[in-house]
Amino acid sequence: MNELPNSEEPNSLECPLKKQWVSFCFVDEFAEASSYAGLEYSLRDSQNQSYQGVLDNDGFALIEDVYCGPMLLTLCSIAKTYPDPWYEQLSIRENYPLPLTNLQIAAEQSPIGPRRTEESLTYLAEERAAQEGARFYRVEVSDLVEATKHLPDPDDTWGPRPSAGLKQAAGAAADQPGIALEPNQHHVFEVKALRAYSPIFSTSPEFSALNAYQLAVMCKLSYAPFSIQREGTDPSHPPPYLKAGSIGNVLREQLACQIKPTLFDTANFHLLNEEVPYSKRFEVVPYDPVRYPIQSERFTPEDEHFLHDDETDTQAFITHNDKIILISVRGSASFDDWLRDFDARQVPIKNGTGNAHRGFHDAYLVAQEFTEDYLARFYTNGQTIIVCGHSLGGSIALLLADWIKRLHYAPKVILYTYGAPRAGDRAFVESAKSLVHHRIVNNNDLVPSRLCSRYLDGRGVENSGSRTGYATGLTRASDQGNQSAAGWPGQSARRSISPPWRAVLLYATQTRWR
Incomplete structure (x- = not known):
């Protein structure tokens, strides 16, 4: 997969080149991205190089000049500001303080999206991904953060999920929290509403x-x-x-x-x-x-x-x-x-x-x-x-x-x-x-x-x-x-x-x- 420099020397080293790109967008169950605008993200490529950034007003980010191979994406930034005092109370209380992330708080502000039937999944974000020619996946907050014990257990019905096999191929980052991305692809991630x-x-x-x-x-x-x-x-x-x-x-x-x-x-x-x-x-x-x-x-x-x-x-x-x-x-x-x-x-x-x-x-x-x-x-x-x-x-x-x-x-x-x-x-x-x-x-x-x-x-x-x-x-x-x-x-x-x-x-x- 790597692009290598031309060399006919039998002992030359193969060095990967940073000529790949990846893009992604986070949306809620209504296919709207406003809840996730401004969130910090961290991307780690197959050579363990890290890239930091912030989602734009459309919940979108494009990262260029990355090494070829699977990449790992996380949104683990801990919240420092809160939409109301209750969240701050949860994060600082003496007993069971919660590691609230900005992603968790954002996912809590968006309501549960429409379904065609009670048994079916959402459909608006999937339609948006098809219009954009993007890879479409459904994710939960727990897929993208480090501390997860205070969050709901994973929902096995919420899919398609990002590939676990691709994550295992992500090199040194494979054992870390996050979801795997393919190089040279645009991805749309629908975050399950963190509601109760x-x-x-x-x-x-x-x-x-x-x-x-x-x-x-x-x-x-x-x-x-x-x-x-x-x-x-x-x-x-x-x-x-x-x-x-x-x-x-x-x-x-x-x-x-x-x-x-x-x-x-x-x-x-x-x-x-x-x-x-x-x-x-x-x-x-x-x-x-x-x-x-x-x-x-x-x-x-x-x-x-x-x-x-x-x-x-x-x-x-x-x-x-x-x-x-x-x-x-x-x-x-x-x-x-x-x-x-x-x-x-x-x-x-x-x-x-x-x-x-x-x-x-x-x-x-x-x-x-x-x-x-x-x-x-x-x-x-x-x-x-x-x-x-x-x-x-x-x-x-x-x-x-x-x-x-x-x-x-x-x-x-x-x-x-x-x-x-x-x-x-x-x-x-x-x-x-x-x-x-x-x-x-x-x-x-x-x-x-x-x-x-x-x-x-x-x-x-x-x-x-x-x-x-x-x-x-x-x-x-x-x-x-x-x-x-x-x-x-x-x-x-x-x-x-x-x-x-x-x-x-x-x-x-x-x-x-x-």
Whole structure:
């Protein structure tokens, strides 16, 4: 392939000449290049010579006078400016700082492109490459940067991909990150949009039917394992999380990878999602023991996001994005949980006011320690903390939400509970009046209305004076009245169908007040 100087000397050396060229263009899924204009690139040729440059306003670069043979292209420049403060926070945070590149941020700003069918790939960039007579390839950010553990796993359906065989022929550069280019060719690279789906939640303190449904699904998800079912003190597992319906699978393998999940634990549901930049999804932290030393001690993302306490059989998960920290606490799922439900002796609430059901309080202490560690790592000013729980999990969530509300930095807290028994006595209820608590129950459910009531304030106080709506879907109650019900501070709602993760709709015409 090399062009050699003319020589008839038998011992003359063959020296490659720099007479080749290569060009390339980066576009998004709409075949537009503006997102990638101005990005720095690095090209290394077959003789290990390096060429640095910047993509022009059309995302294009032409490099001439390179050695013949395969070349390796990377776009690894680390970001120094950011489109908003959240990206900077991710790059400098004390725990799990992310090596954000300019390419990653650019790929996050461009939305998912059109497809002819749901199962097909994009087509606009491929059409553009055909018009330009270019080699066409689909690439991901992880193909072009050095640090990849914080990025989605490679998408095997995204192709055609640059040739792995050509890269192996790239000489000294073959073992480095990047994609291989052919000499004397123009290339069009379509970068997969680095986007994710994120469940939509309202951060308003007012009752939201959307939240009531979405959080009911999150409560159902809390009954699932994070990866695979663990027994006793079994260790956690690193990603990927391939068990369908598991928490890790929903958060990391589906929502983060532009897949809309439909299986939550063992039940089929649909969430209302929005498309967001990948860095603004509900995060599962990266697994990279080399970069994050804490993970070299068998500490996995499951340990960070999932509470599995063998002693109290308490289970919960936490995740967050730029606006919300979401906490979901599991309800009764074992014989030990039911024993805890009936362990109703009153004990003083640690770091709180009044007394609480001892079984709930013991589980709350475990959840409090887990939550405190997570908030210390990931809470930033302005995030709303949304807490939810079903049955036993709702009572734990109530105690937990009240504690969070009292933290010195006074975070905004919203609580939704489903079929939750009373958790505290009248002193606790009075102290927690300011907590935004939307309580959802089945009208005929004895657990929230009767369980433990005789123990918590001595008289089994009911919802005296409350103005509660009853409907075939989900109704809301006024902010008044229910605050006086033992163990049920804050706002309250009742629903007439069970379990709480059935489809939730709110129709004003269905509601009657009394």
